[in-house]
Amino acid sequence: MSISEADLIARVITRDDRHAFATLVRLHQSSVRAVLRKLTAGDAALADDLAQETFIRAHRNLRSFRADAKLSTWLYRIAYNCFVSHQRKRRESTGLDHHPEPSVSGATEASDLNRDVSAAMAGLRDEERAAIALTYAEDLTHPEAAAILNMPVGTLKTHVARGKEKLRRSLAAYAPR
Amino acid sequence: MTEPSPDWLDDLLERPRVIEDAGFTERVVTELPSPPNRLVRGGILALAAGLGTAATLVATGASPTEILVAWSQFDAWGQGLPLTSLAVLGTLAGLHFGLLAAQD
Numbered sequence: 001m002s003i004s005e006a007d008l009i010a011r012v013i014t015r016d017d018r019h020a021f022a023t024l025v026r027l028h029q030s031s032v033r034a035v036l037r038k039l040t041a042g043d044a045a046l047a048d049d050l051a052q053e054t055f056i057r058a059h060r061n062l063r064s065f066r067a068d069a070k071l072s073t074w075l076y077r078i079a080y081n082c083f084v085s086h087q088r089k090r091r092e093s094t095g096l097d098h099h100p101e102p103s104v105s106g107a108t109e110a111s112d113l114n115r116d117v118s119a120a121m122a123g124l125r126d127e128e129r130a131a132i133a134l135t136y137a138e139d140l141t142h143p144e145a146a147a148i149l150n151m152p153v154g155t156l157k158t159h160v161a162r163g164k165e166k167l168r169r170s171l172a173a174y175a176p177r
Numbered sequence: 178m179t180e181p182s183p184d185w186l187d188d189l190l191e192r193p194r195v196i197e198d199a200g201f202t203e204r205v206v207t208e209l210p211s212p213p214n215r216l217v218r219g220g221i222l223a224l225a226a227g228l229g230t231a232a233t234l235v236a237t238g239a240s241p242t243e244i245l246v247a248w249s250q251f252d253a254w255g256q257g258l259p260l261t262s263l264a265v266l267g268t269l270a271g272l273h274f275g276l277l278a279a280q281d
Contacts, residue, residue, distance in 0.1 A: 016212050025202040033196045048201065055205045117189065136190045168186055175185050 005071055012062055025055050028072060031138040032079050038133035039083045042118025050086060054079040072139045077148045080134070087126070113174070120170035128163030135160050222276060229271015 003020075005027070011020035032054055036047035057078050058065075065074055121129050127149075134145035135156065146156040168175075234241070 018206055018209065021209070022202050022206050025205050026198060029198055029201050029205075030194075030196045033201070034194045037196075051201070052205050052208060056208055059209055113189070114194070132190065138193070164186055167190075171186065171189065174189060 006067060009062060009065065009067075009071070012059070021059055024071070028075055029055075031072060032075050035076060035133050035137045036079055036083060037118070038121060038136075039080070039130060041122035041129065042115065046086075050079065050082045053082045057082065070139070070144075073144050073148070076134065076137060076140060076144075080130070080148050083130075116171060116174070117167075120167050123170060124163045124166055128159045128166070131156050131159035132163045132167075222272075225274055226268070226271045229274065230268045232267065232271070 003023070005024065008017075008020040008024050011017040012024070029051065033047055033051045036050050036054075037044060040047045040050070054075060058075060061078075065071065121132070124132070130149055131145070134140060134148055135142065137145070140148075142153050142156060146153040149156060151159075
């Protein structure tokens with residue numbers, strides 16, 4: 001018998017059950033890490049550091065999670081906030097906007113396609129990259145993605161459309177002929 | 178030249194990308210802050226209660242005996258004993274905050 005997500009959350013809150021929390025991490029790690037890899041334009045090491053911070057923050061604040069919400073949406077929100085905090089710190093320390101470099105050497109598991117998508121994502125503006133990363137995130141609707149990014153749905157769609165136009169040009173080699 | 182399908186980019190971006198756990202979950206769980214053990218909780222509780230009592234004794238000038246008397250005359254609180262009642266309430270407040278600290 002499988003235990004529901006709500007039961008796992010209750011176990012973590014009431015008993016500080018580490019096994020239950022590990023199960024929750026296993027269920028969501030792939031989607032959270034995938035979104036963070038898109039946000040960081042394929043920097044797998046940075047994305048995993050941010051994902052780790054995401055789950056640790058989630059563990060600390062699990063009591064504030066509303067049972068009527070989706071855990072995945074809540075985790076994406078935390079992940080995006082971690083990413084924004086990281087960007088801000090980096091900007092403050094360097095005094096420059098950070099434009100992510102596509103990961104080339106560290107992505108051992110990445111196919112050519114993933115590498116090319118990462119490189120193309122790195123060429124987008126921050127808001128376009130974030131809009132695309134969250135719009136195409138597993139299990140996330142447009143209104144949910146817009147809420148996480150704190151922007152109206154119309155603005156989200158504009159960023160997605162502009163970003164996709166750029167991606168269409170960068171990834172033209174993958175277009176069917 | 179044929180126009181590319183309008184959906185090819187959506188297909189590419191929507192493609193499910195499963196990332197293997199590869200020890201990630203274990204690393205996260207290892208990094209979680211460890212919960213305070215019962216001994217530490219008890220220590221915090223005792224310390225907070227002791228500090229609360231001591232602070233109350235100093236503030237009100239009540240002796241430990243007066244506090245004990247106040248405890249034993251709980252039903253007489255409504256009729257007087259303002260100083261010792263205050264001391265007892267201070268002790269209870271110390272215990273209360275001690276419990277809160279232990280929970281955190």
